Amino acid sequence: MSYPRVALIGLGLIASSMFWAMRRAGLAGDVAGYARSAETRETARRIGLCDTVCDSAAEAVAGADLVVLATPVGVMGQVAAEIAPHLKSGATVIDVGSVKGTVISDVSPHIPAGVHFIPCHPMAGTEHSGPEAGFSTLFDNRWCLIVPPADADEAAVERLESYWHALGANTERMDAEHHDLVCAVVSHIPHLIAYTMVGVADDLRRVSDQEVIKFSAAGFRDFTRIAASDPTMWRDVFLTNKDATIEMLGRFTEELFALQRAIRTGDGEQLHAYFTRTRAIRRGILQAGQDTDKPDFGRAKVER
Amino acid sequence: MSYPRVALIGLGLIASSMFWAMRRAGLAGDVAGYARSAETRETARRIGLCDTVCDSAAEAVAGADLVVLATPVGVMGQVAAEIAPHLKSGATVIDVGSVKGTVISDVSPHIPAGVHFIPCHPMAGTEHSGPEAGFSTLFDNRWCLIVPPADADEAAVERLESYWHALGANTERMDAEHHDLVCAVVSHIPHLIAYTMVGVADDLRRVSDQEVIKFSAAGFRDFTRIAASDPTMWRDVFLTNKDATIEMLGRFTEELFALQRAIRTGDGEQLHAYFTRTRAIRRGILQAGQDTDKPDFGRAKVER
Numbered sequence: 317m318s319y320p321r322v323a324l325i326g327l328g329l330i331a332s333s334m335f336w337a338m339r340r341a342g343l344a345g346d347v348a349g350y351a352r353s354a355e356t357r358e359t360a361r362r363i364g365l366c367d368t369v370c371d372s373a374a375e376a377v378a379g380a381d382l383v384v385l386a387t388p389v390g391v392m393g394q395v396a397a398e399i400a401p402h403l404k405s406g407a408t409v410i411d412v413g414s415v416k417g418t419v420i421s422d423v424s425p426h427i428p429a430g431v432h433f434i435p436c437h438p439m440a441g442t443e444h445s446g447p448e449a450g451f452s453t454l455f456d457n458r459w460c461l462i463v464p465p466a467d468a469d470e471a472a473v474e475r476l477e478s479y480w481h482a483l484g485a486n487t488e489r490m491d492a493e494h495h496d497l498v499c500a501v502v503s504h505i506p507h508l509i510a511y512t513m514v515g516v517a518d519d520l521r522r523v524s525d526q527e528v529i530k531f532s533a534a535g536f537r538d539f540t541r542i543a544a545s546d547p548t549m550w551r552d553v554f555l556t557n558k559d560a561t562i563e564m565l566g567r568f569t570e571e572l573f574a575l576q577r578a579i580r581t582g583d584g585e586q587l588h589a590y591f592t593r594t595r596a597i598r599r600g601i602l603q604a605g606q607d608t609d610k611p612d613f614g615r616a617k618v619e620r
Numbered sequence: 621m622s623y624p625r626v627a628l629i630g631l632g633l634i635a636s637s638m639f640w641a642m643r644r645a646g647l648a649g650d651v652a653g654y655a656r657s658a659e660t661r662e663t664a665r666r667i668g669l670c671d672t673v674c675d676s677a678a679e680a681v682a683g684a685d686l687v688v689l690a691t692p693v694g695v696m697g698q699v700a701a702e703i704a705p706h707l708k709s710g711a712t713v714i715d716v717g718s719v720k721g722t723v724i725s726d727v728s729p730h731i732p733a734g735v736h737f738i739p740c741h742p743m744a745g746t747e748h749s750g751p752e753a754g755f756s757t758l759f760d761n762r763w764c765l766i767v768p769p770a771d772a773d774e775a776a777v778e779r780l781e782s783y784w785h786a787l788g789a790n791t792e793r794m795d796a797e798h799h800d801l802v803c804a805v806v807s808h809i810p811h812l813i814a815y816t817m818v819g820v821a822d823d824l825r826r827v828s829d830q831e832v833i834k835f836s837a838a839g840f841r842d843f844t845r846i847a848a849s850d851p852t853m854w855r856d857v858f859l860t861n862k863d864a865t866i867e868m869l870g871r872f873t874e875e876l877f878a879l880q881r882a883i884r885t886g887d888g889e890q891l892h893a894y895f896t897r898t899r900a901i902r903r904g905i906l907q908a909g910q911d912t913d914k915p916d917f918g919r920a921k922v923e924r
């Protein structure tokens with residue numbers, strides 16, 4: 317079961333991928349879109365992203381059965397306030413933000429009675445952003461976390477789950493606090509660390525930029541990819557998931573200092589044991605089909 | 621110009637990739653190999669890695685024009701001592717270790733007069749190891765750093781450079797101290813950080829292993845790949861490149877604390893500015909042809 321009319325607010329990587337995935341699934345009855353800048357709306361019209369691109373959020377959501385908030389998390393509350401008066405009774409509003417606790421407290425107060433607000437988070441992304449970054453297969457075999465409020469309408473949640481399944485994703489329900497902790501570990505802290513490491517490299521005068529780029533090997537090269545992600549999106553993530561981020565950062569630096577100490581004192585056994593333990597997690601991810609095991613990670617054709 | 625007889629000591633990712641790349645280039649006159657364990661030697665014989673697999677390092681290097689030390693860096697000195705009496709006069713000995721300062725002081729004393737020792741480091745690798753991990757294209761368009769001693773024979777160095785070019789790599793000469801610093805930045809610290817982050821995730825009892833694996837998104841997933849690299853190789857890297865590692869770790873934690881403070885105080889401007897700056901390095905790496913820009917990093921075919 318799907319939604320005859322869908323409105324996408326924000327037309328970046330996630331919204332555009334949802335559009336192409338809806339089209340692939342034959343789900344796109346009528347999709348209206350809106351983004352803040354005239355430039356993005358123009359691009360969307362040019363590449364055929366959405367059936368209609370509207371010049372206001374109010375216009376886009378009018379009559380929509382499903383409204384998707386796909387802007388950076390810091391402006392979700394403001395967008396919700398803007399569209400609230402124009403929402404159809406019985407409609408479902410979802411957000412796809414990377415943080416749930418703050419978004420729920422920002423958005424919920426604006427949602428009128430008779431409208432279902434069901435926060436979501438598709439655990440899929442790339443370092444690219446904007447209306448041209450999307451592709452139909454982004455959600456395939458990835459997980460979409462669904463964080464229904466305590467008093468959620470079960471039928472509305474199930475309808476939304478079917479929708480995500482049709483887009484290629486698996487779904488799982490979770491509460492907001494747990495969501496924010498899990499995401500701090502599997503996504504937010506890794507991003508912060510990658511940004512930091514690339515920033516350090518950029519700062520070094522003894523190692524010229526040119527060298528950092530030329531000799532960039534496995535490790536750093538992957539960090540630069542992660543650290544090329546959208547600055548606005550990630551600023552908002554860290555500002556809105558402050559508690560879990562700071563808690564996890566504390567754990568991270570504690571461990572890092574322990575390894576640093578092992579290096580300084582020459583404790584090879586501790587290092588070897590630590591580096592051995594981490595392999596098991598990788599194996600799990602491969603078995604779960606969440607990554608590929610190609611030796612060069614699909615960078616080039618492998619031949620002997 | 622190449623080497624009629626080559627000996628590979630250690631038959632893991634790097635040595636096996638060198639063998640397949642030599643074969644691709646039509647360079648492999650006669651290649652003898654040796655690895656510590658009977659199991660690895662057996663695997664090498666089974667998959668046709670090397671023309672001859674010998675049961676001792678001494679046997680493998682006998683009569684070789686080029687001897688490649690491709691073991692973990694911690695045992696290079698020991699291997700050099702073992703082969704020294706059997707080296708042919710005029711031969712070139714290289715190592716491919718990820719650290720240069722320590723390897724040079726461990727290996728050089730054993731090299732007899734009349735033999736050229738020219739340390740190398742191909743800046744190419746994957747998280748896989750062992751005799752079956754190699755492939756012929758590993759070095760294509762990657763850099764091989766060459767660290768010739770002050771009194772190096774220029775003709776021997778140039779011959780070695782042509783050899784690496786034939787294997788697909790570009791070469792650059794560098795001194796050992798600078799090499800170890802550059803590599804701490806672009807490779808060693810990123811690996812240590814990835815190991816640490818995956819270790820933290822593994823430790824967390826509130827976020828079950830299952831969740832860390834299932835919801836593993838961009839960021840963490842890439843870290844798990846890096847943190848699946850060989851524990852022995854990496855233990856040796858950190859123990860032998862201690863000074864540069866500890867210096868760079870200090871810089872890293874300094875920056876990380878500054879960002880943590882910005883998160884705690886809600887300084888969105890500082891975060892945004894930092895996250896914007898790091899994008900330029902990524903662009904440089906793409907322009908230099910050192911990585912691909914596919915939205916999903918080549919993980920799946922992209923289609924609309």
Ligand SMILES: NC(=O)c1ccc[n+]([C@@H]2O[C@H](COP(=O)([O-])OP(=O)(O)OC[C@H]3O[C@@H](n4cnc5c(N)ncnc54)[C@H](OP(=O)(O)O)[C@@H]3O)[C@@H](O)[C@H]2O)c1
Binds near residue numbers: 388412413546
């Ligand atoms: N990227 C990922 O890996 C990923 C994964 C899962 C979830 N998410 C979440 O998904 C959401 C969208 O991310 P994305 O990667 O798709 O972002 P994106 O590519 O940067 O696109 C963001 C979109 O939001 C629009 N926008 C910004 N402020 C707005 C406002 N005040 N009113 C209306 N539109 C506004 C932007 O319009 P302009 O182009 O006109 O500025 C743009 O179209 C974020 O909350 C993010 O946390 C992202």
Ligand SMILES: NC(=O)c1ccc[n+]([C@@H]2O[C@H](COP(=O)([O-])OP(=O)(O)OC[C@H]3O[C@@H](n4cnc5c(N)ncnc54)[C@H](OP(=O)(O)O)[C@@H]3O)[C@@H](O)[C@H]2O)c1
Binds near residue numbers: 718
């Ligand atoms: N992997 C990378 O990304 C990369 C990149 C650039 C440079 N390097 C450097 O290249 C070198 C080799 O790395 P690799 O990835 O090819 O390693 P690997 O796949 O783990 O293989 C190491 C090989 O060395 C052998 N070996 C270990 N101890 C030995 C000893 N005492 N005597 C003889 N052979 C011994 C092993 O034999 P068994 O199988 O019998 O144990 C194995 O064949 C290391 O110094 C590393 O720092 C690695």
